[in-house]
Amino acid sequence: EGVMGFYDGINLNTTKSSTYEVSKITQTSVILTVNCKGMANSAVALIKGFADYKKDSNIVGVILNNITKSTYEAVKVAIENEFNGSIRVLGYLPKLTEDLVFSSRHLGLVTSNEINDIKEKLNTLAKIVEDTIDIDKIIEIANNASAIDFKGPDVKHHDKIVRIAVAYDRACCFYYRDNLELLEEMGAELVYFSPINDKELPFNIDGLYIGGGYPELHCDELSSNVSMLNSIKTALENKTPCIAECGGFMYISSTIDEYKMVGYLDGKSINTNKLSRFGYITLEANEDNMLCKKGECIKAHEFHYYDSTECGSLFTAKKESGKSWECVIATDNLYAGYPHMHFYSNLKFAENFYKKCEECEECEENHFTLWKNQKTILH
Numbered sequence: 001e002g003v004m005g006f007y008d009g010i011n012l013n014t015t016k017s018s019t020y021e022v023s024k025i026t027q028t029s030v031i032l033t034v035n036c037k038g039m040a041n042s043a044v045a046l047i048k049g050f051a052d053y054k055k056d057s058n059i060v061g062v063i064l065n066n067i068t069k070s071t072y073e074a075v076k077v078a079i080e081n082e083f084n085g086s087i088r089v090l091g092y093l094p095k096l097t098e099d100l101v102f103s104s105r106h107l108g109l110v111t112s113n114e115i116n117d118i119k120e121k122l123n124t125l126a127k128i129v130e131d132t133i134d135i136d137k138i139i140e141i142a143n144n145a146s147a148i149d150f151k152g153p154d155v156k157h158h159d160k161i162v163r164i165a166v167a168y169d170r171a172c173c174f175y176y177r178d179n180l181e182l183l184e185e186m187g188a189e190l191v192y193f194s195p196i197n198d199k200e201l202p203f204n205i206d207g208l209y210i211g212g213g214y215p216e217l218h219c220d221e222l223s224s225n226v227s228m229l230n231s232i233k234t235a236l237e238n239k240t241p242c243i244a245e246c247g248g249f250m251y252i253s254s255t256i257d258e259y260k261m262v263g264y265l266d267g268k269s270i271n272t273n274k275l276s277r278f279g280y281i282t283l284e285a286n287e288d289n290m291l292c293k294k295g296e297c298i299k300a301h302e303f304h305y306y307d308s309t310e311c312g313s314l315f316t317a318k319k320e321s322g323k324s325w326e327c328v329i330a331t332d333n334l335y336a337g338y339p340h341m342h343f344y345s346n347l348k349f350a351e352n353f354y355k356k357c358e359e360c361e362e363c364e365e366n367h368f369t370l371w372k373n374q375k376t377i378l379h
Helices: 019-026 042-053 069-083 118-132 135-143 177-186 219-224 226-237 247-252 347-358 361-378
Strands: 030-035 059-065 088-093 163-167 172-174 189-193 207-210 242-245 268-285 297-308 315-318 324-327 334-337
Touching (some): 019 030, 030 042, 042 059, 042 069, 059 069, 069 088, 088 118, 172 247, 177 189, 177 347, 207 247, 207 347, 219 226, 242 247, 247 297, 247 334, 268 324
Parallel strands (some): 059 088, 163 189, 207 242, 242 334
Antiparallel strands (some): 268 297, 268 315, 315 324
């Protein structure tokens, strides 16, 4: 599975970071899925174009999508005649009924936890795949992949366990799993909570991680949960180390549309009805902050329709195309901005966040104050 097309890379003029490049690095065979809607022999020409564009494409098989059984049988013969077995036809998927289609919205597919009948859909789709795609042949291709050697980065394990509260629900659901697992490997205990449903932050935390997602779709629920808004604002005022990315950044700001949010930051989040600053970037720090020193960099990604009246200027985002802009509000205790960072591109950022959580001894003194304030608010 890849982003955009097989050869589409980090910018418009390169295959760098494309699925094609990943297949080369990992020496992995490629099975191309081709949308055959409205096609017959044109599908053969399309496949030939993909296969011949780069002689080391690693394309060994195709699955034809959106095609009837009768058309598939004819196109399969044409593909086999053209490629003489160098590219195998592994099956097809017919046009699906509407009840089996996964809906999408402005930032991608509707998330799985919002689809009530997802298990039934998947079971039905699995039955179709079993009938129309050669699963055994795909497994055979995978089993013939070359062995590769890889040495992972050295991750420092900390003796002191820190408790990091991680926002996770319908509103905050986008995280790089790598980032979360890295914090756990370093020694962190991740304590999940729901900004929508829980009344307050978990007790006795050393750090806070609020990721992206769809807060704009749940503004009423988020804004109505006043005790949670106050709990997070108090924690931030008490200098609890915090990373707030994209939707999390919007949530700790003043408002999303007309709905009041945490209000720790002054910015207002407004729907631009278009993608704003979309794509892969490198973040370079303009000043020292919680995560790094001035001049240090990390790879990141922006993908959002909303924008803020106060995006910050502690980092400069740079694209491969040369385009750049200032972004992120950052202090000794806070990273807040639209870019999603990937910790493995610079482990120092995760290390510095962990150290800040370790140093949060003043937070220990604030925990009772935070708890007392929350109880006062609730009563």
